[in-house]
Amino acid sequence: MKAKGAKAVRRRGHAREDYATETVYWDAGTARLLPRLIGEQIRGPLLVTHRKPGPGKLLTPRDVCPDTGLARLSYGQLRALLDRHTCVGGEEGTGWDPHEFRHSGLTHLGEQGVFLLLFMAKSRHKSVSAARRYFEPGAADLAEVTSLLAPSDR
Structure with a gap:
């Protein structure tokens, strides 16, 4: 998986699309759902549009499914779809945002008292001040x- 905030590294002999990759750890529930989402797909972007990109659209090979020719779903398209399918009472603009999913999970980890260093490893935050929120x-x-600092009663 491409790292959060990863920038393409341009080195001699490597393509511009090379990125730093990281291992992603899923819990059992997610691991059970992923095969249903992925299906028979073995390569290309997971979330794609319902039509092929237009002739004037410049995309990297990483952004197009090699089997179907469909383009990777943009963040804006994902946000609109997610809002439409999770909106409250049919009112657009009241549904979830993709960024909120990430932050809600991280908030739950913080509430559970996960050690800060483990939290930063899971969330891939690089700075303590960003993770502290x-x-x-x-x-x-x-x-x-405070009780750890108190002298013992002995």
């Missing part, structure tokens, strides 16, 4: 940390 320690957490 998902952590809001409660009064019980602060009391527990």
Whole structure:
């Protein structure tokens, strides 16, 4: 999988489309759903448009399915589809945003008390200040940390 925020690396002898890749870890529920989403597809983009790109559209080979010729779904198209299928009461603009999915999962990890370094490894955040927004320690957490500094009663 292409790394979040990865930039194409231009090195002698490598194509411009080469990216740093990372291993992605899925839980059992996701691992059970992926085969249903992927089906028989073994290469190319997973989320594609319903028609082939127009003749004036310049796309890299990574953005076109080699088997069907369909183009990768853009972020804007994905956002519109997701909003349409998750909107509240049929009102557009009230549904989920793709970025919200990522952040809701990260918020749940922060609420579960995952160690910051493990959290950063999972979320691929590079800076502590960016990851810190998902952590809001409660009064019980602060009391527990404070008790570690207290002298023993012995």
